[in-house]
Amino acid sequence: MAENDSRSPNGPGDHSRRNFLRGSGLAAASAVLTSQATAALAEAEAQVASAEPQVLSGDVNLTLMVNGKDMSCVVEPRSTLLDTLRNRLDVTGPKRVCDRASCGACTVILNGDPVYSCTTLAVSCQGKKIETVESFDTGENGVPHAFHQHDALMCGYCTPGFVTACKAWLDRHPGKEPTLEDVKRGLDGNICRCGTYIGVFEAALAVAKNQKGV
Amino acid sequence: MAAWPESTRLIGSSIPRLDGLAKASGRAKYPSDIRPEGMLFGVILSSPYASAKVKSIDLEPARKMPGVKAVLAMAQPGETTIYYQGQEIAAVAAETEEKARDAARAIKVEYEILPHVVTERQSSAPDAPKVFNNGNYRAGRAQTAGKPDEAMQKADVVIEATYELPVITHVCLEPHGLTAEWKGSDSITAYASTQSVMTVANDMVQTFGVPASNVTVLTEVMGGGFGSKFNADAWGIAAARLAKDAGRPVRMFLDRAQEHMIAGNRPSAKAHVKLGATADGKLAAMIAETSGTGGRSPSNFPLPYVYHVANRSRTHTEISVNCGGARAMRAPGHPQGCAVMEAAMDDLADKLGMNPLEFRLKNLAETDPVGGGINRTELYHEQIERGAKLIGWERWKPRGQNGDGPIVRGLGMALHQWGGGGAQDKQVACIINPDGSVELRSATQDIGTGARTILAVIAAEVLGLEVGQIKSNIGNSTFPPGQSSGGSTTTPSMAPPCLNAVTQARDELFQKLAPGLNCAVDDLTLSGGKLLVKGEEKMTWEQACRKLGVMPINTIGRFGPGLSSIGVGGCQFAEVTVDIETGVVRLKKIVAVQDTGLILDMLTWKSQIYGGVIGGLNYGMFEERIMDEGTGVMLNPDMEMYKLAGATDIPEIIVDAYDTPEMRKRGVIGVGEPPTISTAAAIGNAVANAIGVRVPKWPMSPMNVLNALAAKEGKA
Ligand code: FES
Numbered sequence: 001m002a003e004n005d006s007r008s009p010n011g012p013g014d015h016s017r018r019n020f021l022r023g024s025g026l027a028a029a030s031a032v033l034t035s036q037a038t039a040a041l042a043e044a045e046a047q048v049a050s051a052e053p054q055v056l057s058g059d060v061n062l063t064l065m066v067n068g069k070d071m072s073c074v075v076e077p078r079s080t081l082l083d084t085l086r087n088r089l090d091v092t093g094p095k096r097v098c099d100r101a102s103c104g105a106c107t108v109i110l111n112g113d114p115v116y117s118c119t120t121l122a123v124s125c126q127g128k129k130i131e132t133v134e135s136f137d138t139g140e141n142g143v144p145h146a147f148h149q150h151d152a153l154m155c156g157y158c159t160p161g162f163v164t165a166c167k168a169w170l171d172r173h174p175g176k177e178p179t180l181e182d183v184k185r186g187l188d189g190n191i192c193r194c195g196t197y198i199g200v201f202e203a204a205l206a207v208a209k210n211q212k213g214v
Numbered sequence: 215m216a217a218w219p220e221s222t223r224l225i226g227s228s229i230p231r232l233d234g235l236a237k238a239s240g241r242a243k244y245p246s247d248i249r250p251e252g253m254l255f256g257v258i259l260s261s262p263y264a265s266a267k268v269k270s271i272d273l274e275p276a277r278k279m280p281g282v283k284a285v286l287a288m289a290q291p292g293e294t295t296i297y298y299q300g301q302e303i304a305a306v307a308a309e310t311e312e313k314a315r316d317a318a319r320a321i322k323v324e325y326e327i328l329p330h331v332v333t334e335r336q337s338s339a340p341d342a343p344k345v346f347n348n349g350n351y352r353a354g355r356a357q358t359a360g361k362p363d364e365a366m367q368k369a370d371v372v373i374e375a376t377y378e379l380p381v382i383t384h385v386c387l388e389p390h391g392l393t394a395e396w397k398g399s400d401s402i403t404a405y406a407s408t409q410s411v412m413t414v415a416n417d418m419v420q421t422f423g424v425p426a427s428n429v430t431v432l433t434e435v436m437g438g439g440f441g442s443k444f445n446a447d448a449w450g451i452a453a454a455r456l457a458k459d460a461g462r463p464v465r466m467f468l469d470r471a472q473e474h475m476i477a478g479n480r481p482s483a484k485a486h487v488k489l490g491a492t493a494d495g496k497l498a499a500m501i502a503e504t505s506g507t508g509g510r511s512p513s514n515f516p517l518p519y520v521y522h523v524a525n526r527s528r529t530h531t532e533i534s535v536n537c538g539g540a541r542a543m544r545a546p547g548h549p550q551g552c553a554v555m556e557a558a559m560d561d562l563a564d565k566l567g568m569n570p571l572e573f574r575l576k577n578l579a580e581t582d583p584v585g586g587g588i589n590r591t592e593l594y595h596e597q598i599e600r601g602a603k604l605i606g607w608e609r610w611k612p613r614g615q616n617g618d619g620p621i622v623r624g625l626g627m628a629l630h631q632w633g634g635g636g637a638q639d640k641q642v643a644c645i646i647n648p649d650g651s652v653e654l655r656s657a658t659q660d661i662g663t664g665a666r667t668i669l670a671v672i673a674a675e676v677l678g679l680e681v682g683q684i685k686s687n688i689g690n691s692t693f694p695p696g697q698s699s700g701g702s703t704t705t706p707s708m709a710p711p712c713l714n715a716v717t718q719a720r721d722e723l724f725q726k727l728a729p730g731l732n733c734a735v736d737d738l739t740l741s742g743g744k745l746l747v748k749g750e751e752k753m754t755w756e757q758a759c760r761k762l763g764v765m766p767i768n769t770i771g772r773f774g775p776g777l778s779s780i781g782v783g784g785c786q787f788a789e790v791t792v793d794i795e796t797g798v799v800r801l802k803k804i805v806a807v808q809d810t811g812l813i814l815d816m817l818t819w820k821s822q823i824y825g826g827v828i829g830g831l832n833y834g835m836f837e838e839r840i841m842d843e844g845t846g847v848m849l850n851p852d853m854e855m856y857k858l859a860g861a862t863d864i865p866e867i868i869v870d871a872y873d874t875p876e877m878r879k880r881g882v883i884g885v886g887e888p889p890t891i892s893t894a895a896a897i898g899n900a901v902a903n904a905i906g907v908r909v910p911k912w913p914m915s916p917m918n919v920l921n922a923l924a925a926k927e928g929k930a
């Protein structure tokens with residue numbers, strides 16, 4: 001079912017719907033629960049029960065592990081991961097475009113999962129592994145190289161998000177050579193206004209093929 | 215003056231853009247990414263009302279808030295009239311963006327709320343409040359040629375229909391804005407997301423009275439403009455003012471909702487059209503009453519378009535609404551004019567019982583009204599033939615014969631044209647350094663078109679180097695005057711001076727080297743990174759340049775006739791399926807046949823065409839600004855309910871470069887705009903062909919399709 005999760009940064013990920021239900025609190029409100037969602041809910045409840053509730057206010061000292069480095073800054077509890085990266089830590093690969101989880105330009109990889117950093121709180125990311133586009137291999141086997149070669153970018157403002165979504169998809173499907181349909185679904189959580197999709201599809205297919213051959 | 219080389223090594227091949235890897239790896243620093251030391255974050259407080267008077271503004275609560283460094287009123291109490299939601303009221307700069315937002319929210323503004331009109335319907339209703347001093351609408355004078363009424367009476371077949379296109383917004387992914395940094399009291403640097411570094415610089419000079427020589431506007435890269443980003447704008451000026459007050463740099467970029475509301479839009483279009491033809495398919499007369507709104511900005515569009523109608527009359531009415539003003543948007547006016555004209559053409563062909571392709575060929579105008587008077591008739595014939603083959607037009611069937619449903623299939627087509635052409639007063643500097651490095655400089659910018667790369671392609675071609683060896687330094691207002699990125703004029707304006715600058719620099723180098731080599735200047739050539747004497751390799755490029763000693767070569771190239779030209783067109787075809795039970799349209803395939811001129815970089819050229827088609831596809835299928843008549847606010851100022859195509863919405867797209875020897879002889883032309891013009895028109899025609907009835911309103915959303923089907927069944 002996650003395959004149909006249009007406009008989710010998790011794309012055709014394996015448990016995106018479950019994460020979504022957990023993350024949004026919708027599970028608790030929903031009257032009709034699939035067995036998968038019920039399991040997710042139970043898991044979430046267990047997590048909540050085991051964790052002490054924490055109330056944060058004012059300025060918070062925060063250390064985030066970004067691209068393998070510990071980075072410290074002061075944020076507010078409401079500060080998003082995106083704004084923290086961009087405004088406090090000068091990690092400006094992820095872009096702020098819609099700021100409402102609709103466009104994917106802010107996508108980062110959090111503990112292996114692609115997430116929209118514009119709708120993720122920075123304080124919730126402590127102790128997690130944050131990977132942004134800046135950390136990706138820029139060599140010939142990397143996703144950025146493929147985007148460059150296939151001109152999968154014009155103004156390039158959406159590009160870090162597409163590259164990140166693409167990298168996350170490949171990481172989650174090692175050795176799989178995707179079809180064009182797979183690629184389209186995998187990148188359906190991202191929007192490009194310049195209209196570079198054709199190049200993006202070519203780049204994604206090429207890099208998958210290339211990596212499979214490695 | 216230089217001429218384009220006859221045979222080329224690089225020009226016209228596929229060369230990845232110079233800044234592509236920096237962009238794709240997140241390393242490129244956009245204006246919105248730049249953070250000078252001590253930078254503050256700026257926020258604009260916008261009016262929540264569409265129509266109001268500002269009675270009072272109290273900035274004090276904001277000033278008192280922690281972290282706030284400067285506050286500025288942008289509206290004047292007792293004076294300022296609010297004409298649209300989002301209009302600027304005040305601006306704040308604070309240590310963090312969160313604090314700046316809080317402070318903006320804390321500003322106390324008293325409004326006298328006035329009645330508003332936010333849709334064309336509301337504005338022109340008989341009992342509408344008159345909210346604009348000069349009235350809500352202004353009917354233009356009829357533009358008449360021949361004897362339209364008489365000719366219409368004599369026409370064998372006449373259609374009468376109303377077509378409508380909504381207001382759409384630019385949705386540049388990087389919001390409008392800049393970061394302003396003062397250096398001393400009369401010197402300013404702005405990192406601006408702009409299509410014209412020179413215009414932004416001039417705005418700063420005019421506003422602050424600082425010497426032009428003390429203003430620097432930098433746009434290394436930027437995240438999309440599409441016609442909406444030429445000026446510093448009120449918010450950019452506010453950033454500079456706040457920066458001055460606070461004594462620290464200020465970053466000011468709009469939020470997404472403000473982008474939709476105040477940063478520009480493409481005007482709507484409505485056309486009531488009567489179009490008549492003779493029984494053998496010759497256009498006889500057109501009578502059109504059109505209107506549109508661009509807020510309080512003009513909304514006009516070309517009509518008739520592409521086709522020749524000898525007897526015609528047209529009246530256009532400008533409707534004002536309480537919404538943000540229109541700005542140029544990718545081929546201003548043309549997508550509207552094209553959609554209206556091409557819809558009417560198809561409807562008339564249907565009534566005539568003619569194949570719409572044949573009908574079009576019979577009626578092409580011999581003088582291209584926008585493209586420098588070129589007779590495009592033959593070009594169109596050839597392009598249509600190619601496009602028809604690529605889409606499989608032989609499968610075309612008349613309306614109503616495309617399946618019994620629920621899934622029906624349709625084909626449609628449309629033609630476009632554009633002027634473009636180059637400005638003749640722009641310059642490029644070429645510097646050849648003694649260490650062999652080569653730099654180009656100009657105050658133009660690359661808004662995603664590949665401008666940076668094509669300049670380097672030209673230099674590398676002439677100097678026998680690789681593209682990566684050329685530093686293409688643009689996006690700096692202090693460099694020799696460059697073209698604004700608009701109107702598909704950048705390449706035709708900048709490529710000629712670039713070719714001239716580099717050719718002159720090369721010739722100067724030859725002049726300096728020839729005596730030492732005991733040869734004539736004419737004996738020297740450059741190829742493969744080497745200097746050749748009479749065709750024989752003599753030394754490397756670097757060795758040759760070292761002979762310059764300490765003096766670089768520095769030339770300025772200017773425009774040269776014959777290197778670029780005006781007038782560009784093409785045709786597009788669309789294939790769709792429509793589910794007549796749900797109204798859902800799926801695009802199957804789009805074919806775009808496009809004039810090329812002399813292509814400099816095939817890779818970025820193709821991206822331009824794909825991008826244009828996808829822009830047009832959005833216009834045809836998804837985009838629409840939705841205003842709430844009751845409250846006067848925009849209902850979809852976001853990227854969720856303001857729909858744009860995602861990956862799964864993209865059909866097969868075939869780009870066919872109409873790249874002929876004649877085309878190349880024309881020199882370079884710009885193609886940023888032309889390919890976006892006819893897509894929505896072709897899609898609309900394909901939908902009509904599929905379902906057997908015209909959907910008179912764009913976009914081809916399920917609702918608009920179902921309404922058209924219901925109207926056909928008399929259930930409207
Ligand atoms: S900015 Fe986060 S999804 Fe658009």
Ligand code: FES
Nearest residue numbers: 154156192193194
């Ligand atoms: S490249 Fe400009 S938005 Fe995608």
